[in-house]
Amino acid sequence: MFFDIFKCRFKSLLREKSGFFWTLAFPLILSTLFFLAFSNLNKIDEFEKIKIAVADVQKAGDGFNAALRNSGLFEVSQTDLEQAKKLLSEGNIKGYIECKDANDFELFVQKSDFEESIIKMFLDSYRSSYSSAEKIIASNPASAKDVINSLSEEKTYINEMPSGNGNSTVIYFYSLIAMVCILSSTYGCSEVIKIQADQSTCAARINISPSHKLKVFMASISAAFIFEFFVTLIVTAYIKFVLRIDFGTSMGFILLLCAAGCFAGISLGAMIGAVVKKPEQFKIGVLVSVTIFFSFLSGLMYENMKYIIQKNAPALAFINPVSLVCDGFYSLYYYDTFDRYFLNVSILAAMGILFSAVTYFVLRRQKYASI
Amino acid sequence: METVVxxxxxxxxxxxxxxxxxxxxxxxxxxxxxxxGPNGSGKTTAISCMLSLLEFNKGKIEIFGKEMTPTAYDIKRQIGVVFQNVAVFDELTVYENIDYFCGLYVYDKKERKKLVDEAIDFVGLGDFIKFRPKKLSGGLLRRLNIACGIAHKPKLIIFDEPTVAVDPQSRNNILEGIKRLNSEGATIIYTSHYMEEVEQICSRIAILDKGRVIAQGTKEELKDMISKGEKISVQVYGISEEQLAKMLKIPGVAGADFADGTISISMNGKSGGIAQIIEFLNENNIGYGRIASELPTLNDVFLELTGKTFRD
Structure with missing residues (x-):
């Protein structure tokens, strides 16, 4: 019986066009729009090495050459003066450095911009360090070795960041997936309504049958869960593999979080469907309001809301299933450890179990004064 | 006979x-x-209580000799219900719908397939098994509704106003189908506010008003409960006051009036007097044309028992 009901309900869900639109097509469209809107913002975070030429580098010595190489800022072409001028005039480099002595350089650029400023800052820094070293050695020859070592140390100008770290727009995509998970609550509510005799004649038909209504419900809600889980995976896969939004490395953790999110969402909907003793439209209205409110608090509509909640009412973030899913993805992306991730998955699972228990006890005792 | 309900x-x-x-x-x-009973008389409430869909304040319901409760699954297994509103899933085909609802009663797939096929044959939906409900006409939808209710071959079938908003042809099909199910051994409970249908198919009738059974019996027994009997109308060219008074003395005649060329004669409850009237007309040389006889209806029964008509 379980599998037959499961199969029928799964078929029904697949054929429900409006449900498909809101749970699958709408998030796909929205994620694409997010991607188009945020793609330029993401490019700012990428650093490309500045192309420069160095003329007569042998006059500056090995120290200068090493400093250029170790800075990580430049893609250096070593040329003669004529070649450097030609490269600059053709726009192939941002500037060239003419070396005249160990500490005498001249910088030539075509315009004064961000990248040209970086070249100048590097030269100024090098000159300053070199002069300081000369003075120290002149006054205290014994420290020459230490000074040389100090100058030889690699100076870091750019930091190696985890992939995507600092890209705050990923929050929108994570919130979107979290919203899809929690939108599964409409299916949970709908499956409860389908076994409440006072809500529809189909439900009355189920109630008069010799099949236990909670067994029918279990089969139906399982079908809804599997359906919604696949829908969430499709949306996640689209965002990860087509839009190439970073989720960290482990696909297994993503699957687990999606499953926990869908479980919490479906059971939330089922509980609202069971507890609210009003007509179907009212129940759906309550549910949509709750999910939209949760999504808002998690930063779907306004990114900073997430931080406002975490700063002012952190407990709220731990009882908001949308925030829990969203933060779960963010912790996979941001943190090296999985503590926060597993905490969120555990809370989602606990929520799902709690909501399911409430649903069970309400439905088990439910009798109808009127139908 | 064994009491079912x-x-x-x-x-x-x-x-x-x-x-x-x-x-x-x-x-x-x-x-x-x-x-x-008229709308609001308590028919559907009675059915809902009978099926344990509704809580009730007092009383006892036994079906097949056992108390009916929400968990009386052995009783539920033997009951089929055809609701007034079509109760099917829009996303499933005709076959899938019947299979789904039959599957709530019959878990064995082979047996269920046989039952579903038989139900499809019974309601004549063989050409529409892959159709979704939205593509079916109103009449076909009603047939699907019936098939979903009876596919598991129940011993007791409840039809709750199945012909509301149904065209005459589909209505006749439904009524014929009910008779066939009954002839195959099923006990039928048929609720309706259409007295003609009830008269047509029911072997026994309970008339409900304001939640009470005001009369119960066969249609003949119900009609015998009231004083009103057969009403005979005779077209005549003319009749004198004297002849009219003489007519009132015919045994069984309760009243006679003449107006617009027609004598309207009311007979007493159990009397059938058309032959006596014709004999009287011939004996008194009263020329007559068309003669019509109208038997009392269940509406007359309801009117006499409650002082109002079904449509009030």
Missing amino acids: KIENLVKRYDELVALDHLNLNIASGEIFGLL
């Missing part, structure tokens, strides 16, 4: 409104039992 002193209140007021019913095996 026994309802004793059933009371159901909606706040101040008493929907069922000490309702008593006994339905025997093999009957087509009609629950007749």
